[in-house]
Amino acid sequence: MQDPDAFDLGGFEFSASSHNAKEGGFTSKLATKTGTTISGVIYADGVVLGADTRSTNGETVADKNCEKIHYIAPNIYCCGAGTAADTEAVTGTYYVYFSIFQLILILKGMVSSALFLHRKSTLRESRVVSAQSILKSHLFKYQGHVGAALVLGGFDIHGPQLFTVYPHGSSDCLPYATMGSGSLAAMSIFESDYKDGMSEDEAKLLVARSIRAGIFNDLGSGSNIDLCVLSRAGTKYLRNFEIPQERTYIRAEGYKFKTGTTVINKRNFQTATSTTTEPKKIL
């Protein structure tokens, strides 16, 4: 029989929490939390976002060239740090493919989907504050259990905007922002060299430098630099803007094995038979 008090709590059943407390607390070990350096800066006519491309799983590198700058809307992008699944689920991604008759757009992710419908309904460009508002409400609702730390940037009718959004739902509106395990390394670059009203090239180089600082000083960050420039002129997604280092040594002769390296003990051939004689026609 369950604890009768559970009914007073509006139908929720919390008996597992006391069990978990006894066991030393519940920790989720399923999610991949990835070390990251992400940053963004506002310049004269827009915003530049940046990210490294290393995805880690504990002490090993899971992906050497992943994408951490996520699509929100055509004029809004968002860098994600923290639990990979959460950053991907709350922000968004899209891909387009061509069927015989039409172009099909697949849109995934919470905010990008919401803003897409909102655009279709209002016939207006999405605004950065809408994304910020949806994100922080969602994250606050989940009280930090949705572990997404974000740098949100975009350009709308009001101009360039840059936010950081923390996993608990607080946010800051800033001229320059960093997040992730390499945030301090990246921030040291901004603190020494940020200027108001930079040109696009200056801003790109500064963000690239900040990401490079994360790549070379933070073990959770590495590989390449991705940038995204958002301005009145449109959006430029600069995938692998810089590849700072290549592998330093490759074995010339590779690893080739002579035929017969694996000894064959037995051979057994069998004729495969099919139950259907005619292939099914698909409409």
Next chain:
Amino acid sequence: METYDAVGENNFNPSSYHGNHTKQHATWSPYDNNGGTVMAVAGEDYVICAADTRMSTGYSIMTRQYTKVDEMSPKTLMASAGFMADAATLKKLLKGRCDQYQFANNKPIGCVAFAQMLSNTLYMRRFFPYYAFNIVAGLDAEGKGAVFTYDAVGSYERTNYSCQGSGQQLIMPVLDNQLKTVSPLVLPAVSSATPLSEEEAIDLIKDCFATAGERDIYTGDAVELFVMNKDGIRKETMPLKTD
């Protein structure tokens, strides 16, 4: 082999270590893991001992130029990964013992004797271990390459190749594949040294480190190879990725 449980990876608690106190000092640990990969390969008439030069703590790099391989005697090299303060202390102690051996016997200590001494020294600290994962490489009395591989509390064996530290899981299977030779139990006895020439072994080691540097965040910056043969010891350095 390697049954030692990594004490204090995160929160080695000195109070609970000594009994019944309530847990209140979990923030301080006498151990840290400074990462790094060390390896050695023995040939018929040479031995190579190599290590990367990164020393890190948590997600940050302390230095990119930390030498993990030391010449303990003219015939003995020792490389350690793990907690570098323990490793350095251990090496300091052993170097002193090597000097004493030299004074007492009027000859430098050989690698086989040194290997046993390291094992004894590690076991002396059985209940407050040196958090160091060691490899000893040298030329034995016949001039054949020898590699000795250890756990943190002194269990060791003589092998022909070994790898320890943060890149162990990545490198060891490659070495098994490339270097595995005849079992030492086979009769009549067959040399179990690796069939590779010195140059081929260097090539393999460099590739192993470059590969480990790609996937292990604690391995990188540079790799130092100490090659020992009948002509003496020479050192080679190759840069690795620094990210």
Next chain:
Amino acid sequence: MIPSRTSHSSSIGPGVVPRGADPAYDEEVKREYDLRKNIPHLGKGSKGRPFSIDPNVGVMTRTQTPYVTGTSVLAVKYKDGVLMACDTLACYGSTKRYKSIQRMKLVGKYTVVGFTGELSDFDYISTLLDELEMTDFCQDDECPRTPKEIYNYLVRVMYNRRNKFDPLWNSLVISGWDYVEKKPFLGCVGMIGQHYVDDHVATGFGNHLARPLFRESWKEEMTEQEAEKLLKSALLSCVMRDKQMMNKFQLSKITADGPGEISEPFAIDTRWGYENYVNPTKYAPGAW
């Protein structure tokens, strides 16, 4: 030879064998003392056995949490020497408790030691260093201790205390001019004895905020002016982002030319007037 009991005196407190606890040891000390009467740091007021555990107390741990602390120390080598910088603040938790503490210490002629962490523990380390310096001075052999020797000494002190589960809650930066090898020396040791030498060093938060800048711009053939500029840009990023850091710094310099110098306190220019700081949501009406 048995270790001296004076040099690590009663200020160690528990963790030292007091007189009377181990009569056999006392006897040994007495014999040893008679033999070595003229060694200055075997003083009369000796209270116990150094680096050992009092059998009556059992295993004890002392500094488990720091109380009054200093934050990062930054240092860089350049072509003629080493520059080191840190602020003059000692915090009590998040209170700015002591605002004019000098966190660097000149040891002998050629070494400067800076500290991060517990102030009182560093005071104790200072007494050790003074004693070391005194014995060196008394030898009067015109062969002062090199920074490397002082570094190695401090590494052993820190590591031995961690072995007793009684750490000195500090990270130390040791800079100096190695007059034997004729080149600058720079090393760092932490509270569990982890140590390394490098061309540039930063402790605590500085390892995250200053070293990225050092790694980007440091060059072996830097002039003093370039090194100072680099150090000040790192101080700026530290003072902007480390809440325990205060805008009142001292800079120390050591070269081949003689005694190290520690500067008067100074402040650096900070910037608060960024347009988007003044009015952060100017372009984001509706943000909350």
